[in-house]
Amino acid sequence: MAKYIITGGKRLEGTVRVTGAKNSILPILAATLLTTKEVVINDCPGLVDIEKVLGILRAVGCKVKQEGSTLIIDPSTITTCIIPDKYVKEIRSSIIFLGAMIARTGKARVTYPGGCEIGQRPINLHLSGLKKLGTDINDSHGYIECEGSNLIGADIHLDYPSVGATENIILAATAAHGYTIIRNAAKEPEISDLQAFINAIGGRVSGAGTSTIVVEGRRPMYGTEYTIIPDRIVAGTYLTAGVITGGEVLVENVILDHIQPIIAKLRESGAIIKASGTSIHIKGRERPLPIYHTTTLPYPGFPTDMQAQLMSLLSVSSGTSVLVETIFENRFKHVPELIRMGANIRIDGKTAVIQGVERLKGARVSSWDLRGGAALVLAGLRAEGQTVVENIHHIDRGYECLQSSLKKLGADIDRVEDQQ
Numbered sequence: 001m002a003k004y005i006i007t008g009g010k011r012l013e014g015t016v017r018v019t020g021a022k023n024s025i026l027p028i029l030a031a032t033l034l035t036t037k038e039v040v041i042n043d044c045p046g047l048v049d050i051e052k053v054l055g056i057l058r059a060v061g062c063k064v065k066q067e068g069s070t071l072i073i074d075p076s077t078i079t080t081c082i083i084p085d086k087y088v089k090e091i092r093s094s095i096i097f098l099g100a101m102i103a104r105t106g107k108a109r110v111t112y113p114g115g116c117e118i119g120q121r122p123i124n125l126h127l128s129g130l131k132k133l134g135t136d137i138n139d140s141h142g143y144i145e146c147e148g149s150n151l152i153g154a155d156i157h158l159d160y161p162s163v164g165a166t167e168n169i170i171l172a173a174t175a176a177h178g179y180t181i182i183r184n185a186a187k188e189p190e191i192s193d194l195q196a197f198i199n200a201i202g203g204r205v206s207g208a209g210t211s212t213i214v215v216e217g218r219r220p221m222y223g224t225e226y227t228i229i230p231d232r233i234v235a236g237t238y239l240t241a242g243v244i245t246g247g248e249v250l251v252e253n254v255i256l257d258h259i260q261p262i263i264a265k266l267r268e269s270g271a272i273i274k275a276s277g278t279s280i281h282i283k284g285r286e287r288p289l290p291i292y293h294t295t296t297l298p299y300p301g302f303p304t305d306m307q308a309q310l311m312s313l314l315s316v317s318s319g320t321s322v323l324v325e326t327i328f329e330n331r332f333k334h335v336p337e338l339i340r341m342g343a344n345i346r347i348d349g350k351t352a353v354i355q356g357v358e359r360l361k362g363a364r365v366s367s368w369d370l371r372g373g374a375a376l377v378l379a380g381l382r383a384e385g386q387t388v389v390e391n392i393h394h395i396d397r398g399y400e401c402l403q404s405s406l407k408k409l410g411a412d413i414d415r416v417e418d419q420q
């Protein structure tokens with residue numbers, strides 16, 4: 001397993017550019033199944049999760065070419081409706097292929113994705129939405145077999161604004177007769193990006209970004225060239241890296257609207273933030289201020305995917321902060337690792353109480369999940385002495401060249417591949 005070796009205490013200074021959003025590219029790659037024509041996707045970062053989803057596209061018959069950050073996908077021939085088990089086990093968000101595959105072929109089979117490090121990750125809302133569209137679902141022996149060759153538009157109210165369920169229902173509804181309404185839909189920017197992509201290939205989806213989305217089904221689909229929105233969580237992670245080191249960083253290729261919830265919190269910590277166009281300049285204080293109370297919520301609330309990174313920042317603040325994680329039930333696995341570095345954090349159910357300390361001390365820590373791993377890197381950038389972050393394959397899932405980008409900003413960080 002690879003690890004990062006970080007010597008903390010360096011103020012980060014310089015410019016970093018954000019690339020396409022992982023959580024946008026994944027459903028959009030599934031959406032390429034909706035058409036038989038060639039699709040070109042620009043600004044796609046080199047991430048492990050994306051490589052795996054491209055493997056799924058190839059496994060079901062698509063031709064996929066990669067030219068740098070550009071993907072050329074030819075979905076004209078689909079040879080199977082079965083999503084290979086090995087991919088679903090490795091990347092649970094491949095469940096998003098259910099809706100797209102049903103829309104394309106009228107049927108789909110996928111193994112249950114199961115939980116992951118941050119929670120059980122149930123898919124009941126996905127399946128109930130697909131059923132309301134007329135999909136017959138037989139889930140037994142660990143497999144989900146779907147038959148949906150005659151989908152009918154429906155009025156679907158989600159019990160919870162699930163991102164994945166909203167995406168899966170949109171994808172399936174593009175093949176339904178008539179109109180589908182999705183109420184209490186997720187409002188994340190990645191849903192708006194999926195809507196824009198589907199409309200770019202000929203679909204007719206409206207309302208993304210609000211709680212009510214309308215899909216007109218059975219539109220003729222074409223090819224397109226499409227550029228993915230920038231990754232708001234990667235942008236927030238680099239902004240936090242600038243703040244936690246008391247540095248000055250310019251983050252380029254950002255959609256300001258998408259990261260308002262994040263910069264609002266960084267401003268509360270005393271950072272000076274100036275936005276111009278698609279760039280954000282941030283200057284951190286010597287020591288961040290505490291943030292009295294933060295709760296993770298569905299967009300446009302503070303994103304759960306930034307909870308761990310904010311916790312690292314608050315662990316060196318000049319007072320007490322409270323962080324409540326309401327989205328996932330097991331998303332505090334970075335806390336014991338931060339405590340090993342000298343952080344003073346108490347967990348009570350969904351609530352973390354962070355008593356800021358003067359300084360963190362470098363330690364050997366383990367990355368348990370993608371964003372928790374990124375948070376440990378941030379803590380290492382601030383800590384005195386050397387921090388070794390192990391199991392960084394989790395971080396590779398969502399951050400392209402994190403070490404080289406941080407190094408360019410002045411961080412003392414090296415990546416070491418363990419001899420197998």
Ligand code: EPZ
Nearest residue numbers: 023093121122123124125126162163164165305327328370
């Ligand atoms: C997406 O996951 C993102 N992943 C996650 O990012 C992100 O944290 C999450 O949305 C919330 O913003 C991708 O887009 C690939 P949800 P998703 O369905 O779709 C419950 C990262 O770090 N739920 O909105 O799985 C679920 O248990 C990843 O990039 C049900 O109960 O999120 C959770 O508590 C981590 N039943 C809550 O909803 C369902 O059928 C939010 O899940 C579906 C979800």
